[in-house]
Amino acid sequence: MEYRQLRYVLKIAEEKNISLAAKKLYISQPSLSQLLLTVEKKLVLLYLTEV
Secondary structure, three states: OOHHHHHHHHHHHHHOOHHHHHHHHOOOHHHHHHHHHHHHHHHHHHHHHHO
16 A cells, blocks of 8 residues: 555545545545555455465
8 A cells, every 4th residue: 555545545544535535635436435445355355365
């Protein structure tokens, strides 16, 4: 996971709202949602390879 991705995911968690997080990060909401989906898929793959 890249630093930028981690920062974005933490901002979503902090704001508890993707739209508000996107505004504060100065990116579009669809872009942030897509990034979150990508990160979720990577984490699932990491988990499944460990199990």
